[in-house]
Amino acid sequence: MKKLMKGNEALGEGAIQAGCGAYFGYPITPQNELTEYMSRRMLEEKRVFIQSESELAAINMVFGASVAGARAMTSSSSPGVSLKQEGLSYMAGCELPGLVVNVQRGGPGLGNISGSQADYFQAVKGGGHGDYHLIVLTPGSVQEMYEMPALAFTLSEKYRTPAMILTDGILAQMQEPMEQVKIDSSRAGDRDWILDGCKGREPRKIRSLLMEEGALEAHNLHLQAKYDMIRKQEQRYQLINEQAEIMLVAYGISARVCYTAMQEANKKGSQIGLLRPLTVWPFPEKILQELAPKIKAFLVIELNAGQMIEDVKLAVNGKTPVHFYGRSGGGCVTPGEILREIEKI
């Protein structure tokens, strides 16, 4: 049976159904409904909920709960996610799983509270200090907001690296009919690194400080090998109309607008397709490489001044023209604007 749910709340319920054992959050618009939802539901489920004193504290509580073996998560919006970068870098270095949700709003600085996709670079290029990546998932509907936490937890545990759900204020605030499908909450990956007291085993240490000659380089090579594995195995996307002449590339709310524009254009006889990355790290470069020789042009649509277009260009590697249209600072693209851009090509 379908029910009407808000994006933020669907994400919260999806995380709970996925076995989230500990949630830590700090108020910031436009993700407040998620923290509020968790404050009630986590206690009902007898799980850990804390409204932390800051986003710094929240991500470090996630660090602690993850060390102790919990499926742990936090959520915030852009300025707050900047504060979490320290903790994310440490989690990547210590190889700890965990989930961070970024309900993006306009920036830079305090920006505004409208939906945005301006934190793409921060999300997919590491974000904090050091050579690392997060696994970054991008839901495109309230249904996917509900289903993606389970995938995020699973990938995060499988590869022992933090994951992010990168969404925006529009998807998080809108209500849509969705189905509370059954969610698999089984844990992935081994658990022989968790700190729960050394009863019957050798003590374990969790650390990212590696001062011995060559130790950090060896550790980083290990991390990079892991990231290569993720690149090989976990590129996810949705491809509509493979035979298209012009391929729109967009994720999240932009992809929703692109879908409408694509349908309108195709009704009038155009051959427009849509490639929607479900993971923006690893970026779905394989499918872009396959599509590049077959199509006339790519048109990348983003709610920023042009960020994901860099990854599209890297994948296409000059074989096909890559165009861009975006709105920044909380403005949202419309189907009409996208149709105009298509006509220009």
Next chain:
Amino acid sequence: MKKLFFKPESLTDTDHKYCSGCGHGIVHRLVAEVIDELGIREKTIGIAPVGCAVFAYDYWNFDVTEASHGRPPAVATGIKRFLPDRVVFTYQGDGDLAAIGMAETIHAANRGENITVIFINNAIYGMTTGQMAPTSLLGMKTTTSPFGRDAKLAGYPIRVGELLATLEGTTYLARCAVDSAKHVLEAKKAIKKAFEVQLAEKGYSLVEILSQCPPNWKMSVPESLEYVRKEMMTQFPLGVIKDKTKV
């Protein structure tokens, strides 16, 4: 024949990197002795700080995680809330606890987190070679207060125990020193009490330990001990600051 002095099981054989005269090694041992005596080594999770004690995980023979600078109370909160029947403690210096991590410290204390905090106050940033700390005494010369700490420029040394005592969430707060055998024994008693408070699920406990840092204070070891006694103890008086278990 009865063995009276031996290495606690909770200490590893790893050589310390601490300077001669430093108090850290003494406090590491006291923590290890207390954990052995309470029989909690196999259910204890320690949190090592950023600072001189950053390698503490190499010295303790139980589960230990690192934490970023100032965040041990948040990390401890995450662990303890998920595993409430384990013993969780942080080991932090003055820069970690009272400067960059003051917000985490105050809020963990205010929530009454059932954790134990071992707080080393040597009035200086040791690992980074001697900068002014939030607990540096007025007039104290450091590499970032070359003319001596001036209240007009840098405020006053913070009395952490007294500050936290105003919070209803704190249960046991004490200040000790490791400048003499007598004070070392008192410090051990306070550390044991702090862990017992946690085991009894009575809430937040913190033991502040005045420690000497001869190289960064530019003093000989005996001079540094005198400095602890004459100057540090004047600013930071020893004793139990708060004990709600007695109320």
